[in-house]
Amino acid sequence: MKECLFYSKQSDGEVRCNLCPHHCLIKPGTTGLCHSRKNIDGSLQSLVYGKPCSLAIDPIEKKPLYHFHPGEECLSLACTGCNLRCKGCQNHEISQVEPSDVEHYELRPEEVISLAIKYKQSIIAYTYTEPLTWYEYTFDCCKLAHEKGLKNVLVSAGYVNEEPLRQIAPFIDAANIDLKYFNDETYRRMSAASLAPVLQTLNILRDNHVWLEITHLMIPGTETEDEFRSMCAWLVENGFADTPLHLSRFFPRYKLTDGYRPTPIGTLQRARQIAEQEGIKHVFLGNV
Numbered sequence: 001m002k003e004c005l006f007y008s009k010q011s012d013g014e015v016r017c018n019l020c021p022h023h024c025l026i027k028p029g030t031t032g033l034c035h036s037r038k039n040i041d042g043s044l045q046s047l048v049y050g051k052p053c054s055l056a057i058d059p060i061e062k063k064p065l066y067h068f069h070p071g072e073e074c075l076s077l078a079c080t081g082c083n084l085r086c087k088g089c090q091n092h093e094i095s096q097v098e099p100s101d102v103e104h105y106e107l108r109p110e111e112v113i114s115l116a117i118k119y120k121q122s123i124i125a126y127t128y129t130e131p132l133t134w135y136e137y138t139f140d141c142c143k144l145a146h147e148k149g150l151k152n153v154l155v156s157a158g159y160v161n162e163e164p165l166r167q168i169a170p171f172i173d174a175a176n177i178d179l180k181y182f183n184d185e186t187y188r189r190m191s192a193a194s195l196a197p198v199l200q201t202l203n204i205l206r207d208n209h210v211w212l213e214i215t216h217l218m219i220p221g222t223e224t225e226d227e228f229r230s231m232c233a234w235l236v237e238n239g240f241a242d243t244p245l246h247l248s249r250f251f252p253r254y255k256l257t258d259g260y261r262p263t264p265i266g267t268l269q270r271a272r273q274i275a276e277q278e279g280i281k282h283v284f285l286g287n288v
């Protein structure tokens, strides 16, 4: 365990976590919504520090990043936990569980770097769940990776507060951020999150010159054509016309199975047409 950053002590032994917009008020002996930060005797502790549950070598295109070191591989790792509750989560077996429910490795940040070097990987990706909920581990690995000349890739839903993001941004070389919906109510209903913090994340990463690509999973029935068009217009107006946009095909999963079907290819093609009409220059269809 490791004491968390970004929290404050409250009365009666409770703590307030200020890492993400949920601002969980956590009673002694309990965890926040992401399951990975626990109040132990009035101190907020990361339960997953140094305990990745997934390790793999992936093509960088799998993140997806298409315009950042194409053709290269990256050491990819994840700890359990996520601060969102996406009903169609592809990785719910590791994102929506208690850390103790899943087997894990013991790997200090310096061992992660050694592993990357041993397997000739010059890029480390923090991915599969939500790397910002295991912020302390992600941060220490990123810092050490830069000291050793390696690059860091963040794959995230971008639901994080401003200060933690600004502190980690200088150590991130590239990020793929999910922009799931362009409607606050849908964000709440489908993912237990909200839109504004995600837009703020995109702006902060852009201002910090992090190479950005954006993923938009197209779940049938969750957005109108007007909403999608507004999202593309917002991206162009805010300086993301050159940012690759990945329109990802949905497949029924987790809580979105009954009555759900894969996104029709025609829907994705129509969306690409709209995105290009609005001025986005690099639009890719994913999972097809």
Ligand code: SF4
Pocket: 017, 018, 019, 020, 021, 022, 023, 024, 031, 032, 033, 034, 035, 037, 082, 083, 133
């Ligand atoms: S990071 Fe986790 S514990 Fe902290 S506010 Fe967000 S969901 Fe709650």
Ligand code: SF4
Pocket: 082, 083, 084, 085, 086, 088, 089, 090, 091, 092, 095, 128, 129, 130, 157, 191
């Ligand atoms: S943000 Fe990603 S990992 Fe978290 S619940 Fe949503 S799809 Fe799953």
